[in-house]
Amino acid sequence: MVDRYRELEGLKNTRNLDVVLMATVSGFGSLDNPSAAERRRFAELFAPVYEASSVEARRQAVAALSCHANVPQDVCRYIGSREIAIAAPFLARSPAITDDTLIALIETTTEEHIRAIIHRADLSQKVIQALIGARRAEDRQEPEGNFDNIDAGTRDDSEVLRRTLKAMAAGTDDTDRLGLATLSELQTALLVRFARRAEKSFFTETFTRALGGDRVLAREILAEPTGRRLAVALIALGTNGEDTRYILPRVARLERKDNETTEFAVEKIVGPLKPAQCVQELMEWQRARETRTATEKQQTAARRSA
Numbered sequence: 001m002v003d004r005y006r007e008l009e010g011l012k013n014t015r016n017l018d019v020v021l022m023a024t025v026s027g028f029g030s031l032d033n034p035s036a037a038e039r040r041r042f043a044e045l046f047a048p049v050y051e052a053s054s055v056e057a058r059r060q061a062v063a064a065l066s067c068h069a070n071v072p073q074d075v076c077r078y079i080g081s082r083e084i085a086i087a088a089p090f091l092a093r094s095p096a097i098t099d100d101t102l103i104a105l106i107e108t109t110t111e112e113h114i115r116a117i118i119h120r121a122d123l124s125q126k127v128i129q130a131l132i133g134a135r136r137a138e139d140r141q142e143p144e145g146n147f148d149n150i151d152a153g154t155r156d157d158s159e160v161l162r163r164t165l166k167a168m169a170a171g172t173d174d175t176d177r178l179g180l181a182t183l184s185e186l187q188t189a190l191l192v193r194f195a196r197r198a199e200k201s202f203f204t205e206t207f208t209r210a211l212g213g214d215r216v217l218a219r220e221i222l223a224e225p226t227g228r229r230l231a232v233a234l235i236a237l238g239t240n241g242e243d244t245r246y247i248l249p250r251v252a253r254l255e256r257k258d259n260e261t262t263e264f265a266v267e268k269i270v271g272p273l274k275p276a277q278c279v280q281e282l283m284e285w286q287r288a289r290e291t292r293t294a295t296e297k298q299q300t301a302a303r304r305s306a
Contacts, residue, residue, distance in 0.1 A: 018057035021049045025061045029068050043072040050078075055086075062090050071096035080105045084112040091116035103130045111186050118189045128199075131190060132206050183210050183237045191234075192243055195250040203251060210237050217289045227252025229285075231269050236278035244270055 028034065028042045050058055062079055065071050066089050071079075076097045079090050091097075091105070091113060103126070106114055114134055117123075123131070183191075187210055194203035208218040211233070221229045230252050234244045248254070248269065249262045256265035 017049060017052045018054050021053040021057050021061050022064075024049055025064050028070075029064060031070070034070050039070070039072045043074045046075050047078055058082075059086050062086050065096075066090045066093045067095075069095040073098060073101050076101050077104060080113065081109055084110065084116065087113060088116040092119040095122075099124050099127050102127050106130045106134050111184065114186055115189050118186075118193055128202055131186075132202065132209065134186060183234075183239055188239055188243055191239075191247055195247040198250065200251075207233075214286070214289070216293070217285060220289070221285070222251070225253050226255050226269070227266075228269050231273060232278045232281050235270075235273050235275055236282040241270060 024042070024045055028038070031038060034042070050061065053061070062082075065075070065079065071094065073096075076090075076094065080087055080097065080101070097105075102117060102120075102123075106117060106127070107130070114131065117127075118131060187206060190206045191203060191210075194200075194206060204218060204222060207222070208215050211218050211221075221233050224230065227248050231244055231248055234247065235241075239247070245263075245266050248266050254262065254265045254269075256262070
């Protein structure tokens with residue numbers, strides 16, 4: 001195998017590098033159990049040949065490697081961080097990528113790359129937790145202002161959500177959210193995945209984060225038996241109608257008559273809802289929950305001082 005790689009290296013000046021790339025990938029893929037030396041040699045050759053090849057050759061090479069379980073982790077990280085049009089099938093299907101490599105890619109690549117990872121069928125709990133905690137690049141920047149009263153290294157996400165909802169409510173056109181939707185595409189993709197796979201705990205955690213970390217409110221919304229409160233919250237947070245209609249029957253216990261289809265029961269809930277109305281309702285639930293919490297704290301303090 002090493003001799004074959006040397007032969008390919010010698011072809012660089014005399015043959016189309018697209019052929020060299022595909023031959024390199026084909027040669028490595030033909031090995032049932034490559035040795036450490038063969039893996040190392042492949043990792044050394046792949047990146048420079050890839051960079052010198054055409055876009056179409058790169059696409060074909062990555063598609064071929066997506067089926068192989070023995071791709072070295074250095075190559076997995078390299079492919080996983082390439083442009084999403086080429087990296088997506090590898091991120092979504094490759095059996096070679098380890099949990100640590102996936103987590104490293106989640107922490108360093110774009111939201112588009114992370115959404116491709118979400119489509120994997122074999123995500124471990126460790127990777128799922130990394131996905132739930134992933135933040136967009138703009139969210140990683142330190143916000144301006146005085147945060148002295150906030151725990152070190154954290155933001156008051158509930159207050160951020162409240163300000164966003166107020167800004168939404170100030171609008172007059174239900175179809176124009178002015179880019180203020182609080183759910184990112186990544187969070188929406190996670191909610192859809194967890195609803196589809198009936199992963200209740202992961203759905204709850206992602207939904208809680210979307211509500212600014214308000215676990216009490218999240219539990220109250222999810223416990224409501226008709227599913228209306230969940231639909232209201234999803235729409236208020238910017239989830240589109242299609243995703244809301246998909247999530248709702250998979251998470252909520254819908255009330256329906258014997259002759260009603262699931263689709264009809266969902267439409268009865270979602271159809272009449274308007275974004276501005278949903279934003280107002282979610283704000284009211286926040287205020288009510290905060291008032292109740294403050295009252296409970298006062299009562300507890302009074303009992304202790306009595």
